[in-house]
Amino acid sequence: MSEVDHVKAKKYNKWVVVLSIVIPLVVAALFGVNLRSLGYDVEPLTFLPPIYATINGFTAVLLIGAVMAIKSKNVVLHENLMTTAIYCSVVFLVLYVAYHMTSDSTKFGGEGVVAYIYYFILITHIILSIIIIPFVLITYVRAITNDIERHKKIAKITFPIWLYVAITGVVVYLMISPYYT
Template sequence: MNTSVEQKYNKWIITLSIAIPLVVALLFGVNLRKLGYDVQPLSFLPPIYATINGITAVVLVIAVMAIKNGKRKLHENLMKLAILLSVLFLGMYVAYHMTSNSTKFGGEGAIRYIYYFILITHISLSVIIIPFVLVTYVRALAERFDKHKKIAKITFPMWLYVAVTGVIVYLMISPYYV
C-alpha cells in the first residue's frame, strides 16, 4: 500500500478543505457592482451552473455503475470529470454572486420551509463534501482501494445529494430571479 502518496496530499486536503469554503464565503460577500466596478451582472449563469450540477449527478451515478461493472478506467475518468464539473460550478457560482444581487425566495407557507431546509442542507453538505471528495480521490491515487471504497460509500451519497439539491434549489428560486 502506498501511504506516502496519502501523506504527501494530506496538507493539501486540509488546506483546500478550509480555504475553499472561506474564499467562497468571502467572495460571495463581495459585490463588484456595489464596490463601484462597472461590470455587467452575469445573470445568464444560474441555469448553466444548475445544469452543471445536474450533469455532475448523472456522471456520479454512471461512475458508480462503471466501477460496479469492473470498468475501472471509465470510473476514474468519470470521477475526474465530476471533480472538474464541480470546480466549474464553483467558479460560475462565485462569479454570479460577485456581479449580481442575491435573489430572495418569494414562496410562502410550507414551500418556504421546504426550500430553506433543502438550501441549508445543500450548503452545509457542499462544505462538508470537500474533504471527503479529496480524501476519496487521493486514496484512489495511492491505490489504497480498500480504504477508497470504504470512504466512497459515504462520499457518493453526500456528493449526489449536493448535486441534485443544487438543481432543486435553482428550480425553486428561478421564478424570483430579476
C-alpha cells in the same frame, strides 16, 4: 499500498486539509463581495444560474454513471467519470462565485410550506456542500495512491452526500428561478 504510495498520500493529505479549509473560506469571502456595490462597472452575470444548475445536474449523472461503471468493474470509465465530476464541481464553484460577485442575490418568494421546504433544502445543501469537500478530496487521494480498500469505504459515504449536494443544487435553482429578475 506501497511505500511510494504511502509517501504520496502523506503529501496529498496536507493539501486535503489546506483545501478543505481554504475553499469554503474563499467562497464565503467572495460571496460577500459584490463588485457592482464596490463601484466596479461590471455586467451582472445573470445568465449563469441555469448554467451552473445544469453543471450540478450533469455532476449527478456522472456520479451515478461512475458507480455503475465500478460495479461493472470498468475502472477506467469510473476514473474518467469521477475526474470529470470533480472538474464539473470546480467549474460550478467558479461560476457560482462569479455570479454572486456581479449580481444581487435573489430572494425566494414562496410562502408557507413551500418556503419551509425550500429553506430546508437550501440549508442542507449549503452545509453538505462544505462537508463534502474533504470527503471528495480524501476519496480521490485514496484512489490515486492505490489505497483501494480505504477508498471503497469512504466512497460509500462520499457518494450519497455528493449526489445529494448535486441534486439539491438543481432543486434549489428550480425553486428560486421564478424569482430571478
